[in-house]
Amino acid sequence: MYRFLVLFASLVLVITTASNDKIDASPVLKIGSEGQAITELQFRLHTVGYYNLPIDKNFGKATYNAVQRFQKYNGLHSDGIVGPRTWAKLKKLSVNKKELSMLARVIYAEARGEDYKGQVAVGAVVMNRLQSPKFPNTLKGVIMEPNAFSAVKDGQYWLIPNQTAFKAAKAAVKGVDPTGNAFFYFNPDVSKSVWFKTRTATKKIGNHLFTK
Structure with a gap:
């Protein structure tokens, strides 16, 4: 039993050290x-x-x-x-160059049918999640979190974003947030999810209702 505890403690130390090394890599x-x-x-x-x-x-x-x-x-x-x-x-x-492209992709995939404000709003939701301890702590983690964005699940995320999507992404990173600090959004005319109805609505922008 003692040997097991020693081995377990050593394993935890190795994992923790590796994690810390990753965190402090910059x-x-x-x-x-x-x-x-x-x-x-x-x-x-x-x-x-x-x-x-x-x-x-x-x-x-x-x-x-x-x-x-x-x-x-x-x-x-x-x-x-x-x-x-x-x-x-x-x-x-903030974002690096690769992350800016990722943000533009999710904006284009999720909101290319919306006007510019609606596209910025989707980008703001991603940034709000990144800055919240309730969500993954990297932009990639936020976007790729299972079931977080339907466009990732159905493959539309891999479409090539246009310049409007990049412009919206840059605005969202700079702090433009028309959503009222929302973490979620859905189209009430399409979504049948009861879960969304339990959330506190912040804004209606285009076809999307934004919620906390």
Whole structure:
């Protein structure tokens, strides 16, 4: 029994360590840092409106100032150094290039028949889930969560999004949210789900009713 407990504890330690390594995989960045991680950092800062210069691989003064502004606005120590806490907050509020494409895909698949506001609203729901502890903590996890989006389940997610979907995705990432902080939406003329009727409605936008 003792050996079993020791082996079990060791296994838990290995799993925990591996998980922590995965969480802390993003490098600490500061002025003078170079490399591909700077490109992701600048892209993420750009998607939330803090960095508007060309994307490169150099952490210079402009990137430092953008990081400081992001940190200050989001209640972090504004030292201009991108450590684990800044990365964690940035990954909750922004997207990288691949994630922006994923967001545009789900918007196009779920709401291409809606007007622009309706498309932004669907993107806002995805971002609201990303920022909530009740849902997966990555954008991919939110989108690919089983039964979360019908377009993923039926394959429409893999359609190529148009420029309007990308524009809506960028607006949603920047914080445009016409839904009233909704986590769900459905078409009341089509859906027969009783579950949706138990939710608190926030807004009706186009064909979709948005709920908490």
